[in-house]
Structures are given as structure tokens and as C-alpha cells.
Amino acid sequence: DAGVIQSPRHEVTEMGQEVTLRCKPISGHNSLFWYRQTMMRGLELLIYFNNNVPIDDSGMPEDRFSAKMPNASFSTLKIQPSEPRDSAVYFCASSQGGNYGYTFGSGTRLTVV
Amino acid sequence: RKEVEQDPGPFNVPEGATVAFNCTYSNSASQSFFWYRQDCRKEPKLLMSVYSSGNEDGRFTAQLNRASQYISLLIRDSKLSDSATYLCVVNTPDSGYALNFGKGTSLLVTP
Numbered sequence: 001d002a003g004v005i006q007s008p009r010h011e012v013t014e015m016g017q018e019v020t021l022r023c024k025p026i027s028g029h030n031s032l033f034w035y036r037q038t039m040m041r042g043l044e045l046l047i048y049f050n051n052n053v054p055i056d057d058s059g060m061p062e063d064r065f066s067a068k069m070p071n072a073s074f075s076t077l078k079i080q081p082s083e084p085r086d087s088a089v090y091f092c093a094s095s096q097g098g099n100y101g102y103t104f105g106s107g108t109r110l111t112v113v
Numbered sequence: 114r115k116e117v118e119q120d121p122g123p124f125n126v127p128e129g130a131t132v133a134f135n136c137t138y139s140n141s142a143s144q145s146f147f148w149y150r151q152d153c154r155k156e157p158k159l160l161m162s163v164y165s166s167g168n169e170d171g172r173f174t175a176q177l178n179r180a181s182q183y184i185s186l187l188i189r190d191s192k193l194s195d196s197a198t199y200l201c202v203v204n205t206p207d208s209g210y211a212l213n214f215g216k217g218t219s220l221l222v223t224p
Contacts, residue, residue: 101147
């Protein structure tokens, strides 16, 4: 299996622009998670899906952030408009659920200037 | 109060040393526990699950103390390649399948 695939690996954008991050989970995993990692706050859960349905989006910072999972093999996280404080590494992870741990993608390093 | 707390370190130890990390969690109803490892500028990777009876994987031993709500990771005979950040991870029933991550403890093993 190719693992969890995220794109792009790096994104540099100007403040106010729309940013879309993409994730392909491991086939057969029914849970998908979006996390954000910064030095100050560590890994923070933004949103997670179970069987393509959003279960908990309480970690989404504000309305500028939105996430979708149109099918079992694809998810997006969109930031519109982006701000410099959104600069972070965004990780997608998938899991079989239950007491299994996650498998993370390689992350998208986002810089908003 | 953060749900999972760890000493950020860094822990600097010589090769061959034994090093232990502790982690505390706030929710007594937590059910699943893990240690993840994260190398610099890489994604976190599952190191091992932590079971109530304690468990060992080679040089690594994980223990859980439910009464005191802490988890430990012991690394014996440390190698240069063990240098990384170790993340303590806890699942709580009210978070569904979501995992709560500590901010990590940094380990540097020196020659």
C-alpha cells in the first residue's frame, strides 16, 4: 500500500488567497483525520470523518476553514481566505477505527506570506 | 489544562544509556494509549500501543498506570537513531476515534 498520500508537500501563498490541501487515505480505512502542527501548539485535531461523514469539526479554527470528503478515497481541506497565522504543517491521517492507531501522510507545509 | 502533558525535554543521553519518558493524561475514562515517534520535519509514526499490563518491543517498554493516569516509555541501550521526538497519545470516549497528542519529548542520543 502506498500509505496516506497528501498534496502538495509545500505551499507558499499570499495572504487572502485560497488554499486547498488534498489527502488520499489508505484503502479500507474508514476514518480520516486532519491535524495541524505548530511549534507552539503541537498537533491539533481540526476535523475527522468516519465513513465519509464529518463527525467532529470543533477543532476547525473559524469559518475560513472547510473540509470535505466526497468519497472514501479523497478529502480536501480548504482555507479561504488564508492568513499568515495559518502557516503550519497540515497532516492527514487515516485509521481502521477502534483502538487502532493512525497512519499519517507526509504533511503539507503551508506558508502564508 | 491540556489533556495530555509531557516534559518537552530535550533529553540528551549518551549512546547505550537507558532513558525514560513520562506522560500524564487528564481524562480517567481514557481507553487507548500509544507512543508515536516523530523525526525532524517528518510525520508522526506509531511506535507502539500501550496495554494495561505493560508491553515490550525490543529495547522499548511501555507501561500504563491507570490509578495515577500516567504512561511511560523506557528505551534501553539507546542508539543514535533513537534521536527523535516521542509523542504520548491518548484516546478518550467522548472524542470518538480521535486521538489527543501530547506536544512531545525531544530525545538526542549522542556518540
